[in-house]
Amino acid sequence: MKLTTILLALTLSFFLASCGDSPDGGGPEAVDTQFFGVTGYRVGPYGPSGAPIASGYIDYLRLLNERDGGINGVPVSWEECETEYNTAKGLECYERLKTRNKNGPTAIHPMSTGITYGLIDKAPIDKIPLITLGYGRTDASDGRVFPWVFPLMTNYWSQASAIVRFIAQKEGGLSKLNGRKIVLLYHDSAYGKEPHGILEKESENLGFSLVKIPVPHPGNEQQSQWMRIKKEQPDWVILWGWGVMSGTSIKTAKKIGFPREKMVGNWWSGAEVDTLAAGPSASTGYYAASMNLSGDHFAVVKEIRKYVYETGKGDDESYIGTVLWNRGVVQAMLTAEAVRLAQTKYGATSMTGAQVRWGIENLELTQSKLDSLGFGDMVPPIKVSCENHEGPGLVRFQQWDGVKWVAASDWIVGDKQLVRTMVEESAANYAREKNLTPACLDR
Amino acid sequence: MSFFLEVLIGGLLAGIMYSLVALGFVLIYKASGVFNFAQGAMVFFAALTFVGAQEKLGLPIWAAFPFSLALMILLGVLTEKVVLRPLVNQPPISLFMVTIGLTFFVEGLAQLFWGTKVYPLELGIPDEPIVTTFENWGISLAGVPIVLQEINSFDLIAAFVAGILVAILAIFFQITRVGRALRAVADDHQAALSVGIPLKTIWAIVWSVAGFVALIAGLMWGARNGVQFALTFVALKALPVLILGGFDSVLGAIVGGLIIGALEKLAEVYIGPFFGGGIEIWFAYVAALLFLLIRPEGLFGDKQIDRV
């Protein structure tokens, strides 16, 4: 009993002590640094997907320091906070990172749709931009309604539409989709319902029939879903999975004998973790969408190897070049480039959230710029504007060859017109609900 | 009709996989009255140790098995010594909560030892349909496919493993000296103690056997899902099996698994589409619940007699 009391007292006093000195502390105070607040998830059921992204993100920040001494001479600092993919913990991380530096956390990548929703109302008040690469609120692509949210590169609806285009390509043209049957096998959650609207519209427009089959969370057992697929005899299966579900889907497809070459995953079911979970050989032939290519042949990856890993500062060498690690690098690059752009307008010091927001909104990375950054064709050229917070909306497809992911298509764009109409409609609804007047900031 | 049979058989075989996990719960509940929620974490720990020993320590596959088993036994013995012994005679809910604490601990320990990555697990068991009838996948224009009875080889082996496991456990419980002591302990702790059965040793053995069962379940499930944190979720699949079959019956775990597996798959395929699908997540629980209303102690559970 005495031991407990002492322990309790110690716990409490340590806690108060460690919380008390935290605001504005954390990093080296004397030097002006650009502070990056990093939220990620490395443990728990989704940890295998979250860890490479967080590592890639931080490895790129390390590269900036080691190679260039920061961004335009302003050193980069960062702090990582573990969210465990849990909305409440994510909000706590956000509040904590917010207090860590006078300029705030540069820009937050919430890394979870739930956390993104929780932050959408807070971000404009705190003046912290949110960047949501491939998750979050799709209609935030309309920057007039969501000035602080950036679903950069591409969003769920663009992706769903692009998947349909990819299948059409494999079938030999959009007209060939008429009369085909496509099954959407989705995680039975809000996330899995995201593509329903656009796929239904596409199936009306293009004449294929769409069968939606939900997999209850967590999706570690899919006997009955694949029985139904067997009964439906579809031409293609679109896999909208998450976590353990994706690998199990591929495995169960093999189990009942469905060809993996007829399965297309979305970008959260298309990483090494998913194909490895199913077994490398069981996944051979499986396609998946991505917003970035995998591989370690890019110049920037080689530089990270040289400047970060060879000096022993890296995280985990086995992540290098994987789909998700590269995505983390891309996320960091986009954020850093936004800071760099903001510095051209506001001067070469550390940037505040509002200044970074301007940088993201006016970001333009041409192919030559990407080449000079060492990214080559890992990502497509991107141009953001106030109306369009998404950018190009391009998706690339990769195929698992038994050992690694290889590119299986060019950059594919979906039905841009349709996606944009849906985005604007949904954003307008939100604006009405919230009593907002859509407008561009900084104009 | 043949499709119905196929779903039914698929469901029964899936149910066997649930039974494998449920067995671990039953063993511990039977011997010590503890509802061990950490069984799912133990499955994860065992499977991760098995692949981690190969990946990180470079052990060959035949050595990884005894290594994992040894570690599971160590974990079981330590759990009994450190966690459960001080809590003898506490209310069942405290014991239950302590096993949830144990869940966090074991999950943390597993990831601390072997990392948080996903590992593939290839047992060398072919996981393909034995009769391939789907040459006409995607090009079936006739509309009516010829569906033959189709069974997956992996499922069959899983069923076989479960059968052997139950047989071993049955022999162990019925014939060996330790087994008889176990049954005595399950029946009445104090009476067992008073006739000189060493309770602590017995409990340590039970936890070790549960560790062994967890290892088997972890290997079978890991081969299907990949070895990753999500293996801990298999516990949730086993719980309806437990309440249907009774917490303290080995036979109940097997029969309950078969019933739950079959019902769940049939419901998802035939009733699910009317509700937009995905009803599996709760159907097994509701089915088990309705059954409990008729028989509150489960299919094979011990009947409780109330006295004032």
Add this chain to the structure above:
Amino acid sequence: MFYREAGQFKASYKEDQAILPISQDRVGLILILIFGFFAIPLFASDYWLTAILIPFLVFSLAALGLNLLTGYAGQLSLGTAAFMAVGAFAAYNFELRVPQMPILISFIMSGITAAAVGIAFGIPSLRIRGFYLAVATLAAQFFIPWLLVKVGWFTNYSSSGVITTQPVTIFGFIFDSPSRRYLLVLSIVVILALVAKNLVRSNLGRAWMAVRDMDVAAEVIGISIVRTKLIAFGVSSFYCGVAGALYAYAYLGSVEPDGFNLDLSFRILFMVIIGGIGSIMGSFLGAAFITLLPIFLDIFINEAAAILGLKLAAGITSVIQLLVFGGLIIFFLIVEPLGLARLWQITKEKLRLWPFPH
């Protein structure tokens, strides 16, 4: 010495039955309330309010609800998060669909809705007991979020299934800043805690405890088991429902059905067990412990590593945190299975004599 009831004579039954019969307790509570209502909103930072104090209060309320059911009426439930989900989504829909609906009425209605659902899922408790019942309540835990995702009406057909709560306005006063939201939650929690304290001292509370201790015996002495158990489920779910509404409106601002998962249920059950089963105060202590511990560990492990000069590999901190969290829970249950409330009681007994040895 300072905590002695000597000299405090009870001259009437009323005084004898007061909630806090000892004057030191009364003074202490009043001081805590003054501190909570005046000092904290004035001095606490936004981080403390939004990330620690508001969730602490919301979880206290949920733990209180579960404690009424599990601690007082003896019915183990693993479906707490589901009843919170009912509350959150009910409040959202009342606000959305009933024009000019005052938010406080919405909160009450959300509690009543959750109570109705709770009673429905409590019916099996009439037949089933112990762990069988606990596992059976998982049916609610999985069914309710499934239904909320499946039926678009509940989420107002939002494509992502996430609902964003309406602004909280009472008599034209907008609760938008962290300190205002904190005060709102604190007021509701204090009122409901007072109600709960009185409830467990009433006829009903005694009936619950009788059923908990032995339901057959309770029936023999004339307590209606059906009524008692179902009311317990109803009242408990009411508390959880209001907690769920506050969770959505005052804490997160937007919620999705998947957020109300089994982990949250376990978290709340932990609060009850660690805090002290069958104790109102224990619910608060447990909520404080479980809310603060992970945040503390996160900060502490990082700082300890920095002080010791260790470079922890990324992700290791989180794993260690999990390990220590689990370990501490085991430790606490072994050291004091009756929870923090029991520790407090022991401390009080010691305080009566302190600083004198006898």
